[in-house]
Amino acid sequence: xxxxAEIIAKNARLGGNTLKTISNENRSxxxxxxxxxxxxxxKSIKEANQLDLQKAKEDSLADSLYKRLDLFKGDxxxxxxxxxKDVAExxxxxxxxxxxxxLDENLDLYQVTAPVGALLVIFESRPEVIANITSLAIxxxxxxxxxxxxxxxxxxxxxxxxxNTVISENEESTGxxxxxxQLIETRxxxxxxLQQDLYIDLVVPRGSNELVRKIKSSTKIPVLGHADGIxxxxxDSEADLAISKRITIDAKTSYPAGCNAVETILVNPEMPxxxxxxxxxxKVGGVTLHVSxxxxxxxxxxxxxxxxxxxxxxxxxxDADESKDFDREFLSLDCAVKFVHSTEDAIAxxxxxxxxxxxxxxxENKAKAELFMKGVDSSGVYWNAxxxxxxxxxxxxxxxxxxxxxxxxxxxxxxxxxxVSYQYQLRGNGQVASDYIGSGGKKAFIHKNLDISNLRL
Amino acid sequence: xxxxAEIIAKNARLGGNTLKTISNENRSxxxxxxxxxxxxxxKSIKEANQLDLQKAKEDSLADSLYKRLDLFKGDxxxxxxxxxKDVAExxxxxxxxxxxxxLDENLDLYQVTAPVGALLVIFESRPEVIANITSLAIxxxxxxxxxxxxxxxxxxxxxxxxxNTVISENEESTGxxxxxxQLIETRxxxxxxLQQDLYIDLVVPRGSNELVRKIKSSTKIPVLGHADGIxxxxxDSEADLAISKRITIDAKTSYPAGCNAVETILVNPEMPxxxxxxxxxxKVGGVTLHVSxxxxxxxxxxxxxxxxxxxxxxxxxxDADESKDFDREFLSLDCAVKFVHSTEDAIAxxxxxxxxxxxxxxxENKAKAELFMKGVDSSGVYWNAxxxxxxxxxxxxxxxxxxxxxxxxxxxxxxxxxxVSYQYQLRGNGQVASDYIGSGGKKAFIHKNLDISNLRL
Numbered sequence: 001x002x003x004x005a006e007i008i009a010k011n012a013r014l015g016g017n018t019l020k021t022i023s024n025e026n027r028s029x030x031x032x033x034x035x036x037x038x039x040x041x042x043k044s045i046k047e048a049n050q051l052d053l054q055k056a057k058e059d060s061l062a063d064s065l066y067k068r069l070d071l072f073k074g075d076x077x078x079x080x081x082x083x084x085k086d087v088a089e090x091x092x093x094x095x096x097x098x099x100x101x102x103l104d105e106n107l108d109l110y111q112v113t114a115p116v117g118a119l120l121v122i123f124e125s126r127p128e129v130i131a132n133i134t135s136l137a138i139x140x141x142x143x144x145x146x147x148x149x150x151x152x153x154x155x156x157x158x159x160x161x162x163x164n165t166v167i168s169e170n171e172e173s174t175g176x177x178x179x180x181x182q183l184i185e186t187r188x189x190x191x192x193x194l195q196q197d198l199y200i201d202l203v204v205p206r207g208s209n210e211l212v213r214k215i216k217s218s219t220k221i222p223v224l225g226h227a228d229g230i231x232x233x234x235x236d237s238e239a240d241l242a243i244s245k246r247i248t249i250d251a252k253t254s255y256p257a258g259c260n261a262v263e264t265i266l267v268n269p270e271m272p273x274x275x276x277x278x279x280x281x282x283k284v285g286g287v288t289l290h291v292s293x294x295x296x297x298x299x300x301x302x303x304x305x306x307x308x309x310x311x312x313x314x315x316x317x318x319d320a321d322e323s324k325d326f327d328r329e330f331l332s333l334d335c336a337v338k339f340v341h342s343t344e345d346a347i348a349x350x351x352x353x354x355x356x357x358x359x360x361x362x363x364e365n366k367a368k369a370e371l372f373m374k375g376v377d378s379s380g381v382y383w384n385a386x387x388x389x390x391x392x393x394x395x396x397x398x399x400x401x402x403x404x405x406x407x408x409x410x411x412x413x414x415x416x417x418x419x420v421s422y423q424y425q426l427r428g429n430g431q432v433a434s435d436y437i438g439s440g441g442k443k444a445f446i447h448k449n450l451d452i453s454n455l456r457l
Numbered sequence: 458x459x460x461x462a463e464i465i466a467k468n469a470r471l472g473g474n475t476l477k478t479i480s481n482e483n484r485s486x487x488x489x490x491x492x493x494x495x496x497x498x499x500k501s502i503k504e505a506n507q508l509d510l511q512k513a514k515e516d517s518l519a520d521s522l523y524k525r526l527d528l529f530k531g532d533x534x535x536x537x538x539x540x541x542k543d544v545a546e547x548x549x550x551x552x553x554x555x556x557x558x559x560l561d562e563n564l565d566l567y568q569v570t571a572p573v574g575a576l577l578v579i580f581e582s583r584p585e586v587i588a589n590i591t592s593l594a595i596x597x598x599x600x601x602x603x604x605x606x607x608x609x610x611x612x613x614x615x616x617x618x619x620x621n622t623v624i625s626e627n628e629e630s631t632g633x634x635x636x637x638x639q640l641i642e643t644r645x646x647x648x649x650x651l652q653q654d655l656y657i658d659l660v661v662p663r664g665s666n667e668l669v670r671k672i673k674s675s676t677k678i679p680v681l682g683h684a685d686g687i688x689x690x691x692x693d694s695e696a697d698l699a700i701s702k703r704i705t706i707d708a709k710t711s712y713p714a715g716c717n718a719v720e721t722i723l724v725n726p727e728m729p730x731x732x733x734x735x736x737x738x739x740k741v742g743g744v745t746l747h748v749s750x751x752x753x754x755x756x757x758x759x760x761x762x763x764x765x766x767x768x769x770x771x772x773x774x775x776d777a778d779e780s781k782d783f784d785r786e787f788l789s790l791d792c793a794v795k796f797v798h799s800t801e802d803a804i805a806x807x808x809x810x811x812x813x814x815x816x817x818x819x820x821e822n823k824a825k826a827e828l829f830m831k832g833v834d835s836s837g838v839y840w841n842a843x844x845x846x847x848x849x850x851x852x853x854x855x856x857x858x859x860x861x862x863x864x865x866x867x868x869x870x871x872x873x874x875x876x877v878s879y880q881y882q883l884r885g886n887g888q889v890a891s892d893y894i895g896s897g898g899k900k901a902f903i904h905k906n907l908d909i910s911n912l913r914l
Contacts, residue, residue, distance in 0.1 A: 095831075383885065408659065425830050427841070429841050430699070
């Protein structure tokens with residue numbers, strides 16, 4: 001007997017198989033219909049949202065969570081609607097020819113992008129994520145099972161009701177079955193879905209690091225996401241002082257809760273006036289520095305020598321816990337600081353401690369920068385730029401599925417491209433392998449790459 | 458305390474981190490040195506190989522296994538040596554710029570290929586695989602832990618001794634540490650290594666489907682390989698008879714043990730003279746047809762009507778086990794046969810039963826072929842060509858790491874490209890994210906793609 005989770009997963013797979021064959025025009029047309037449906041039902045969505053907000057108040061939810069739940073705060077609802085149309089207007093990620101090669105006369109090989117298949121998307125309180133993920137999934141030709149957090153259950157249920165109604169009402173004209181988007185309420189067990197690796201191809205968690213970590217450790221399905229964002233900045237002996245100050249302030253203080261915020265600063269003690277960077281972080285940025293013992297001794301020395309008004313700065317120093325603070329995502333105005341004595345040592349530290357998200361070197365020396373970018377094994381390796389640039393919008397991807405710290409498939413900020421894979425199409429007129437050299441025959445392969453710039457299959 | 462497996466895996470990660478920074482010139486130079494070392498030690502390798510062969514005789518190993526073990530049969534040893542030089546001469550898969558985008562003045566983003574990191578390669582009896590995998594790993598900048606089968610332990614041990622010696626002797630000039638290739642003997646437990654997902658990025662099993670299946674079910678590390686090759690051919694109502702005969706004979710009989718051999722034939726009963734394709738497979742190819750009930754009735758009818766000498770053909774028919782034979786990799790001169798009544802039904806059957814390896818449609822109708830190639834969710838989707846073309850050499854990849862049935866990262870025949878991933882390099886001169894629109898600033902991103910055809914970083 002099939003479990004509920006298995007039935008849901010199987011239906012997603014079947015829905016995805018159909019969606020895979022639907023034209024970009026029809027996929028985008030459905031997104032417009034979903035946009036219209038949600039817009040027309042703003043009133044009932046708002047009522048549902050009010051129920052969630054009321055419950056949140058009764059449960060004394062934290063203020064930040066409450067704000068996230070409120071779908072009609074400011075222009076959030078309208079932004080959500082615009083987002084659906086924006087995705088509809090993006091270039092079709094499916095069916096792009098990435099390689100074309102003539103194997104022989106009338107035997108042509110094409111590497112063509114194709115949807116991954118069936119996605120399981122798990123997210124927490126923000127109800128607008130439903131619309132966002134629904135758009136991305138349909139646009140990229142993937143079926144999606146959506147599982148939201150219990151705090152937004154009423155909003156989620158109403159939005160999902162509308163989306164499902166719209167898909168069903170338009171099935172005849174678009175060819176897209178309702179099973180492409182299945183919205184799962186909290187009572188159904190997500191852990192059962194995470195076991196459906198036969199049908200589900202990719203899990204996309206959208207939420208806290210804790211959520212991602214929990215999911216990663218409980219499924220064999222590949223996970224697109226990052227549990228931690230432990231980013232480092234290395235101040236080289238040839239770092240520019242002004243650049244170092246500007247970048248560290250931006251990377252640490254502009255959004256400390258972001259996964260691309262810096263958590264560790266590695267200082268080469270041969271950098272002239274390196275202490276000013278730390279002082280600046282403390283005084284201007286209000287950052288508490290978790291410093292290793294050698295940094296502390298030198299820093300206090302320099303503060304004394306410089307004769308600066310150092311009380312503020314001194315008050316912002318604590319001893320680093322060497323066994324923890326360099327593997328820690330503070331997500332606050334805190335930062336671990338350590339001396340390293342060469343670019344090689346900085347690379348070694350980062351490869352051991354960082355979460356392979358984004359790491360930067362500040363230096364005026366190109367050779368050291370190239371070595372750093374070649375040696376650091378993270379999805380983003382930066383030279384003289386803030387780690388905060390690690391973001392799909394800033395990279396120009398139009399929309400962001402998430403940021404991946406996986407080593408294979410999609411790395412770093414992931415756009416729609418992360419939801420597609422590829423297939424090889426081989427178009428012949430009756431050729432068989434045994435006619436060719438290497439398999440008993442005499443024919444030789446041509447293996448000539450074809451120009452794909454203007455190719456239409 | 459660290460386990461042995463953890464130490465090995467950690468060393469591989471560290472070795473990979475160093476190898477990542479080594480130039481293509483030095484990686485290739487080391488491969489030539491390994492070639493020379495193995496060539497110079499042919500005698501001791503042959504002696505070791507004799508010990509394995511003797512043991513195999515004592516243990517009465519199957520003839521096919523014995524042949525695989527024999528490294529000096531024919532020109533196998535020389536071919537192995539040439540293979541190392543061939544890999545050395547391939548284009549560098551590392552450091553290729555796949556995307557370049559100007560984000561702003563002096564702020565340029567590059568997507569650059571990079572090694573995956575640390576590989577665990579598990580293979581069975583063929584001892585020459587060691588040299589092959591060592592070359593592929595070093596060329597692609599990846600560290601590898603190699604684990605061979607117990608039948609070839611003496612050969613394996615001697616080859617690995619030589620490879621390790623060569624790497625160590627050349628460490629000073631190439632910069633490549635011996636830990637990039639660790640050769641593990643059978644007594645060390647592979648299951649412990651499969652748990653090292655913190656250090657190992659990709660598992661590459663080279664061997665029987667049983668081996669691959671076992672590995673896939675016992676690790677969280679991504680596996681590059683295929684457990685099954687259940688390939689199908691659909692004979693459409695508009696299939697050309699001569700093409701159908703030629704392709705089915707090639708796909709089934711030229712190498713029945715290959716993963717790209719056809720296992721299921723789906724017949725549209727509206728195809729004129731479809732029975733001749735089956736008759737041809739039986740009589741000319743010696744294939745036993747496992748036919749579903751409706752096919753059997755019609756087929757016997759047609760054989761009778763055609764008045765052919767049908768005794769041979771009839772003797773080659775057995776009843777298909779509907780619950781098993783369409784999910785079965787026969788790996789022999791057997792084939793399951795079923796009626797389907799449309800391209801859509803063929804697609805649905807394949808998406809449910811095939812192993813997502815390679816599936817083909819035979820038809821003269823372009824629209825149906827396009828629908829098939831768009832709808833079938835396998836790594837290879839073929840039109841009027843034999844499934845046997847699914848192979849790295851035939852695709853023109855130079856060398857083959859394996860064939861993947863995974864849905865993400867690398868699909869189908871995988872060349873060196875499957876052992877690399879990518880990183881984003883961002884090169885700036887002090888830019889910070891908070892200066893830009895969307896993060897509190899006023900600057901707008903340029904987001905202009907740069908020409909990468911002649912780019913050198």
